[in-house]
Amino acid sequence: MDEPERWRQMPSAPKDGSRILVTVRSSEQGPAEVDVAYWSHGDRFSGEGWRASDSAPGCIIEYAEPELKCWMPMPSANFGRAAAPSPWQGDDAQQLDGSGI
Template sequence: MDDADRWRNMASAPRDGSRILVTVRPSEQGPAEVDVAYWARPDAFGIEGWRAGDSYPGCIIGYADPELKCWMPLPKANLSKNSPEMPTPWEGEDEEQLDGSGI
């Protein structure tokens, strides 16, 4: 995790509840986008799986494994004037190096 600014295979994403950045695949609902997500264990409000970082009980936004293309750790806090915005979604052609194939 020393190279925090590169996209990684979803198979290596942490499943400990920590929040990460994910590339959500493009679909009929819209283009690819970056979201904050975390792995949630089963509870009274849903099954285990990837949830959006802004989910809360009663309003859960879940992602199926094929919806997520890749991940990276959240960036460290940088209070300088030149701190970057959210990274752009990964759109490379070498999909065999990433998890899932999409539909």
């Protein structure tokens, strides 16, 4: 988390319940967008997986792995003046975290 303003590949996202920013892929339901999500280990309402942070018991918003393109840590508390990050718009995985060369 040394570079908080960089999108990263989803397999490297923390699964400890901490909230992160995610790029939700565009679909027939709308364009790509940024959401706040966390990994849930499951409970009586739903199984293990990614959930939107505004989920509530009885109204859980879950994301399937393929719906999420990439992630970044939540910005620091002094984020107020800066604009929110835009969803990742580049080519998939090769451009996230470097080219892999």
